[in-house]
Amino acid sequence: MRLATLVITVTVLFGLYLPMLVTNTWMYRSPAVEAVVFVVLAGVTAVIGATNRTSRVLLVVVFVGAVVATAAVEPRHLVGSPHGADDLSAWLGVLLLWGRPIHVLVGYLAAGYAVxxxxxxxAGLAEPEALARLAISNFSVFGLPFAVGVAVSALRRMVVTATRIADEQERHRTAEVMAEQLHADRQQRYAGLTATTVPLLAGLSGGGLDPADDGVRQRCAAEAARMRRLLAEHDDTPDPLLHELRACIEVAERRGLVVRFAVMGACSVPPLGARRALTEPVLAVLSAARSSARVTVARRASTVTVSVVADAPASAAPNEGKGLVSVTRLPCADRLGVRAIWHHTGEPA
Amino acid sequence: MASHRGTSVIIVDDHPAILAGVSAWCAAADPPISVLGRGPDAGAAWHDPGRAADVVVLDLYLTGPGPGYGDLRRLADSGRPVVVYTMREDQDIALTCLELGAATYLTKAEGEAHLIEAIRAAARHVPYVPPILAGAMGTDSRSGRPRLTPREVDVLLEWFQCESKDTVSKVLNLSVNTINCYLDRVRIKYANAGRPARTKATLVARAIQDGLVSLDEL
Structure with missing residues (x-):
């Protein structure tokens, strides 16, 4: 749209202004002044075309140029079409006030209209008839740029509104995707609990499981720790493995267990699946421990090892295995010891 | 001198229960360790009667704002064996204490099982590596750390995790003597690294005399 306006301006410059300047020389008090104004306005047009910029200084130059050009015309020839400076200044005004509020352009055009x-x-020639003729001829000069200016302003408003609506829609879509993700996460977590927690709760509520039974209480302790770990998994923390282990230990300490927890080595963050596999043996052994336990984490460049040693019955030992994390029993004499190792590279331990 | 009159110790801790507890352990040890003095700050180790003690048991966190590294460095530089005895199970602090010349680094949670042996070892200028210190050395990733063999790292980490040399011996299929030998050699490597201190030099010299390490290995 700006390019189209520039094309119109250049056409006015060479197709209207220049022929008028050449053929109407006899109407001017000073043809030289008219020629200088033409050159100046042509220069401004070139600057706008080359730099695509809007500028107050150029706007003032254009307006002064139009005033000077009009002043250089014999006053009795003012009614008619003595030069194209008015037309050109109006179009240049549209270009130089591009993107500004419409009332600024209206003010500029009105000022040009009054010159x-x-x-x-x-000059003392302000007779009603002459003024009326001038008003009508000038109306065609300033009317078209005004219409273009209004159209540009309306289009800009529409673009702004459309952008805002598009942004809002994008936000809604993002929120929707996030909500879906959250829902999927929750379902996945619930799926994790259904395998162990739900049967336990069902057994307790149905009377099939006796809360006085040690085994049942141990299962309850383990499930409480699993739920606590599940909550801890969603906390924002720089060291999630330690955070989740502490969550498991906290549950055990609430039962009166004395737990010593030692961590050595720089922080490393195994993926969630590996963290669960690393904390699971700790959770199982702590749930069955009678009075004291020691949990250690040793982190080296290639491995993360989590060990637990506690006064728990051997029956509480988790299954040994070599999945994502390898789990082994420690040959402790009178205590239960279990170790889980995760390798950064994913190779079997 | 320790062999003539038994081992003596000065205990620096700002908690009266710790002072009383450590004194009781020393008295109950066989043979007993004589407590020459006890006090809430390191001054007790510099003045009589604490000045004559073979070993300083030093709580790293006394009344000051941070760890008492200054006290530790001055004692080590003057050749006094220091057993750092602290609540903190912190790798950086443990390794910094070794760097400054502590004989060993022992946490209060480990105290009952290790403190008496650690004091006796410090008095004889021989290494003593409790489990937390083993863990700190075994997972050390600092740039200036000594080079350890994979087997040495295995022993350190097993000792850190199991806290029982019998268990470590079963896991690694090594005798308890061999395990001790690995631990001591790592400790000497640490004594031979970083800034010099009189206690560190004594530890290394003693290890060479005992045939624990040869000059070539260092």
Whole structure:
């Protein structure tokens, strides 16, 4: 749209202004001044075309140029079409006020519209008929740029609104995707609990499991720790493995267990699946421990090892295995010891 | 001198229960360790009667704002064996204490099982590596750390995790003597690294005399 306006301006410059300047020389008090104004306005047009910029200084130059060009015309020839400076200044005004509020352009065009009648009046030729003819001819000069300016302003408003609506829609879509993700996460967590927690709760509520039974209480302790770990998994923390282990230990300590927890080596963050596999043996052994336990984490460049040693019955030992994390029993004499190792590279331990 | 009159110790801790407890353990040890003095700050180790003690048991966190590294460094530089005895199970602090010349680094949670042996070892200028210190050395990733063999790292980590040399011996299929030998050699490597201190030099010299390490290995 700006390019189209620029094309119109250049056409006015060479197709209207230049022929008028050449053929109407006899109407001017000073043809030289008219020629200088033409050159200046042509220069401004070139600058706008080359730099695509808007500028207050250029706007003032254009307006002064139009005033000077009009002043250089014999006042009695003002009614008619003595030069194209008015047309050009109006179009340049549209270009130089591009993107500004419409009332600024209206003010500029109105000022341009008033120049010729004022000069006519100052020359003492302001008869009603002459003024009316001038008003009508000038209306065609300033009307078209005004219409273009209004159209540009309306289009800009529409673009702004459309952008805002598009942004809002994008936000809604993002929120929707996040909500879906959250829902999927929750379902996945619930699926994790259904295998162990739900049967336990069902057994307790149905009377099939006796809360006085040690085994049942041990299962309850383990499930409480699993749920606590599940909550801890969603906390924002720089060291999730330690955070989740502490969650498991906290549950055990609430039962009165004395737990010593020692961590050595720089922080490393195994993926969630590996963290669960690393904490699971700790959770199982702590749930069955009678009075004391020691949990250690040793982190080296290639491995993360989590060990637990506690006064728990051997029956509480988790299954040994070599999955994502390898789990082994420690040959402790009178205590239960279990170790889980995760390798950074994913190779079997 | 320790062999003539038994081992003596000065206990520096700002908690009266710790002072009383450590004194009781020393008295109950066989042969007993004589407590020459006890006090809430390191001054007790510099003045009589604490000045004559073979070993300083030093709580790293006394009344000051941070760890008492200054006290530790001055004692080590003057050749006094220091058993750092602290609540903190912190790798950086443990390794910094070794760097400054502590004989060993023992946490209060480990105290009952290890403190008496650690004091006796410090008095004889021989290494003593409790489990937390083993863990700190075995997972050390600092740039200036000594080079350890994979087997040495295995022993350190097993000792850190199991806290029982019998268990370590079963896991690694090594005798308890061999395990001790690995631990001591790692400790000497640490004594031979970093800034010099009189206690560190004594530890290394003693290890060479005992045939624990040869000059070539260092």
């Amino acid at each position: 010729a009648p004022l000069q006519l009046w100052s």
